Amino acid sequence: MKGRIFSVVGSxxxxxxxxxxNQSSAAPAAxxxxxxxxxxxNEPPPAAPAAGSTAGGTITGHVKFTGTAPKNPTxxxxxxxxCKAKYPNPPQEENVVSGPANSLANVFVYVKSGVPAGQKFxxxxxxxxxxxxxxxxxxxxxxxxxxxxxxxxxxDPVLHNIKAIAKANRPFNVSQPSAGMKTTRxxxxxxxxxxxxxxxxxxxxxxxxxxxPDPFYAVSKQDGSFTxxxxxxxxxxxxxxxxxxxxQTATVTIAGTESKTANFTFAAH
Amino acid sequence: xxxxRPDGLTAGRIVLVLSVLLAVRPCGRPAAAQDTTAGKVVYQxxxxxxxxxxxxxDGQGARHMIPPPRDxxxxxxxxxxxxxxxxxxxxxxMRSIDEGLGGTAMPGxxxxxxxxxxxDVLAYIKTFSTFFADTTQRPQPITFSSAPSGTDVKVGRQxxxxxxxxxxxxxxxxxxxxxxxxxKDDAGHPMFAANLHENWxxxxxxxxxxxxxxLRTGLDGTPMPSFSDLLEQxxxxxxxxxxxxxYVRSLSPKDAPVVRDVIHAPLTxxxxxxxxxxxxxxxxxxxxxxxxxxxxxxxxxxxxxxxxWVKAVHTADSIAIRVAWDDRSQSPDTAWLAHLxxxxxxxxxxxxREQPALWPDQLAVQFPVSIPTGMERPYFLMGSxxxxxxxxxxxxxxxxxxxxxxxxxxxxFDPITGSGAGIPTQAVYDxxxxxxxxxxxxxSPDTANQLPLRTGRAIPVAFFAWDGSNGEHxxxxxxxxxxxxxxxxxxxxxxxxxxxxxxxxxxxxxxxVVWRAQQKTSYRRQQ
Numbered sequence: 001m002k003g004r005i006f007s008v009v010g011s012x013x014x015x016x017x018x019x020x021x022n023q024s025s026a027a028p029a030a031x032x033x034x035x036x037x038x039x040x041x042n043e044p045p046p047a048a049p050a051a052g053s054t055a056g057g058t059i060t061g062h063v064k065f066t067g068t069a070p071k072n073p074t075x076x077x078x079x080x081x082x083c084k085a086k087y088p089n090p091p092q093e094e095n096v097v098s099g100p101a102n103s104l105a106n107v108f109v110y111v112k113s114g115v116p117a118g119q120k121f122x123x124x125x126x127x128x129x130x131x132x133x134x135x136x137x138x139x140x141x142x143x144x145x146x147x148x149x150x151x152x153x154x155x156d157p158v159l160h161n162i163k164a165i166a167k168a169n170r171p172f173n174v175s176q177p178s179a180g181m182k183t184t185r186x187x188x189x190x191x192x193x194x195x196x197x198x199x200x201x202x203x204x205x206x207x208x209x210x211x212x213p214d215p216f217y218a219v220s221k222q223d224g225s226f227t228x229x230x231x232x233x234x235x236x237x238x239x240x241x242x243x244x245x246x247x248q249t250a251t252v253t254i255a256g257t258e259s260k261t262a263n264f265t266f267a268a269h
Numbered sequence: 270x271x272x273x274r275p276d277g278l279t280a281g282r283i284v285l286v287l288s289v290l291l292a293v294r295p296c297g298r299p300a301a302a303q304d305t306t307a308g309k310v311v312y313q314x315x316x317x318x319x320x321x322x323x324x325x326x327d328g329q330g331a332r333h334m335i336p337p338p339r340d341x342x343x344x345x346x347x348x349x350x351x352x353x354x355x356x357x358x359x360x361x362x363m364r365s366i367d368e369g370l371g372g373t374a375m376p377g378x379x380x381x382x383x384x385x386x387x388x389d390v391l392a393y394i395k396t397f398s399t400f401f402a403d404t405t406q407r408p409q410p411i412t413f414s415s416a417p418s419g420t421d422v423k424v425g426r427q428x429x430x431x432x433x434x435x436x437x438x439x440x441x442x443x444x445x446x447x448x449x450x451x452x453k454d455d456a457g458h459p460m461f462a463a464n465l466h467e468n469w470x471x472x473x474x475x476x477x478x479x480x481x482x483x484l485r486t487g488l489d490g491t492p493m494p495s496f497s498d499l500l501e502q503x504x505x506x507x508x509x510x511x512x513x514x515x516y517v518r519s520l521s522p523k524d525a526p527v528v529r530d531v532i533h534a535p536l537t538x539x540x541x542x543x544x545x546x547x548x549x550x551x552x553x554x555x556x557x558x559x560x561x562x563x564x565x566x567x568x569x570x571x572x573x574x575x576x577x578w579v580k581a582v583h584t585a586d587s588i589a590i591r592v593a594w595d596d597r598s599q600s601p602d603t604a605w606l607a608h609l610x611x612x613x614x615x616x617x618x619x620x621x622r623e624q625p626a627l628w629p630d631q632l633a634v635q636f637p638v639s640i641p642t643g644m645e646r647p648y649f650l651m652g653s654x655x656x657x658x659x660x661x662x663x664x665x666x667x668x669x670x671x672x673x674x675x676x677x678x679x680x681x682f683d684p685i686t687g688s689g690a691g692i693p694t695q696a697v698y699d700x701x702x703x704x705x706x707x708x709x710x711x712x713s714p715d716t717a718n719q720l721p722l723r724t725g726r727a728i729p730v731a732f733f734a735w736d737g738s739n740g741e742h743x744x745x746x747x748x749x750x751x752x753x754x755x756x757x758x759x760x761x762x763x764x765x766x767x768x769x770x771x772x773x774x775x776x777x778x779x780x781x782v783v784w785r786a787q788q789k790t791s792y793r794r795q796q
Contacts, residue, residue, distance in 0.1 A: 177504070183502075
């Protein structure tokens with residue numbers, strides 16, 4: 001019987017909620033009252049140092065490849081005179097960018113696991129910027145934190161569309177037909193390795209964006225080197241991601257402010 | 270009423286009554302009244318065949334569709350009122366359910382499902398993605414401006430060029446721009462830039478408002494981006510974007526074409542052999558829709574040619590038939606090979622897997638071998654071994670002459686040898702449109718196999734089209750059914766003279782009778 005009474009009360013409550021919804025729907029739905037969990041601001045401040053801090057442990061390393069690197073296709077820019085004019089020789093795609101001694105650039109290296117799940121990191125307010133120049137993306141591979149502003153610039157006097165292909169985040173597709181355009185996108189909301197960026201007007205334009213909840217990521221340079229710093233003590237799985245050559249992982253344990261090494265070697269086909 | 274507890278009723282009954290009340294009086298927001306359990310039943314019956322049991326766009330029918338059915342798991346929707354990247358509103362989703370998506374296999378469900386069923390299925394579709402349950406992802410529709418007064422297509426064209434529409438949609442808007450062969454969706458399926466001359470096939474509707482809204486929101490999941498940033502950053506005014514929409518609208522006919530069954534070929538003095546001869550200007554145009562050939566293997570579910578525009582004229586001894594059709598590629602063209610690979614991969618149906626190759630564009634005009642005396646005509650799909658049809662087959666690799674022959678079924682074509690083997694043609698490919706003129710003498714050198722074309726008869730005619738760059742050859746083609754061609758007869762002078770003569774004669778006779786009668790009367794009076 002008690003249960004029945006509760007169900008009556010429950011139903012009444014439901015009805016009340018509904019009729020309220022009915023009223024508010026007449027007015028423009030502007031007030032974000034239905035988002036009580038949107039801002040969990042009452043969390044303790046992050047225990048770990050902020051991005052870029054020198055405190056904590058450091059992981060450095062080199063990325064290499066074995067075998068013969070596939071040849072990057074030459075880009076035919078004949079449709080875009082303004083872009084073509086920027087290159088003395090026909091440019092190539094950046095599928096596999098390598099340096100001396102088989103070093104491999106454009107590898108996204110990040111802490112895949114090991115950072116305590118509850119630990120929150122504040123995203124920098126300075127935006128991460130991608131620029132379109134010479135009908136190519138600069139940078140080609142890069143990282144951004146969840147919540148960090150993302151800016152897209154166009155330095156070319158031609159139409160580019162920037163299409164983000166994402167699963168954990170909302171994909172989007174915006175156009176920039178004029179030089180000088182700067183678009184700031186709403187920040188990414190969830191970690192994702194990688195979000196693919198592409199231009200459908202110029203089929204060769206691809207960029208890859210690693211979205212991380214923490215600042216522990218880096219992109220290998222031309223000489224294959226990378227540095228991830230500011231890591232609190234712990235055991236971490238580090239993943240190295242390459243757009244054509246796949247992924248590699250390593251396990252690194254950090255105690256105190258030491259510096260550890262993690263090298264990665266990819267097999268080129 | 271609900272605050273007082275009536276004593277005579279048990280609590281259980283009250284729950285029942287309240288439930289009924291809740292069900293009958295829906296809350297203002299559709300979401301509160303939606304029933305995902307009922308929605309699932311509707312979904313599984315009507316939607317899962319294409320969209321898949323788990324909403325991943327992988328149902329049985331998906332293998333035959335370009336564009337493929339929506340994958341609901343990503344919550345990426347083309348037709349929205351929200352900025353690019355945002356979820357659609359319920360009203361946006363309901364619009365697509367109600368009206369369907371033009372130019373795709375998605376029909377409108379407004380008249381097939383009840384309001385309740387459509388609301389429920391909408392709610393169920395949203396459960397395939399976690400984004401809809403995420404309160405931080407609430408869609409915020411754009412407040413669209415209303416259209417500016419007047420129309421300025423010239424300004425629209427100027428900005429169509431400057432903001433790069435032609436890159437994909439082409440200089441004349443037929444979806445043949447330089448980037449068109451490279452377009453694909455997130456899953457790698459081939460995508461086509463819309464042919465802007467066919468607004469009745471636009472995914473989100475063909476009005477100026479629809480076009481403006483798509484320019485603002487983009488079509489998420491496709492290569493079509495949002496142009497809203499241009500307005501926000503003042504690179505373009507809102508009015509200029511409206512002019513672009515007006516220009517795009519102006520490329521399509523005022524009304525969607527309507528099929529008229531009989532092509533009237535008027536009599537002219539000189540035959541226009543060239544497709545762009547000014548003599549064609551005043552001649553009536555007839556539109557015939559084409560559909561994929563899905564009767565005989567290999568079936569073809571993704572025809573590129575959606576219809577033909579036909580004009581015909583004749584002189585005392587010859588006929589010219591002008592067939593124009595939109596084709597985004599001038600085949601064979603290596604630029605479309607990779608695209609064709611994507612088409613074949615997407616349409617992984619029961620047909621044998623084929624390697625992309627360089628096929629030409631083709632068009633066939635079909636007649637019976639003789640005018641049928643009764644209602645029976647040869648089988649429209651290229652006749653049969655016992656009842657062949659007479660065809661003119663034109664190919665983009667031999668533009669100046671079509672091959673005449675007899676088709677004895679879809680896979681057998683016997684070219685005519687000797688007299689009447691070649692049908693002279695003149696062809697123009699112009700920014701995504703083929704225009705081909707076929708000419709022939711009305712009389713036939715072989716009346717048994719090559720139909721003599723006579724005035725005053727309804728001559729059955731049908732059309733077939735192949736877009737080589739879309740993988741079309743052999744039985745993979747677009748087909749029409751039988752229509753008619755009528756060679757209008759010159760109206761003989763007696764048609765105009767006879768009625769006048771008859772009237773004069775009748776009047777004369779009448780007057781004679783009256784005169785005679787009066788004569789008699791006056792004679793009697795005199796007596």
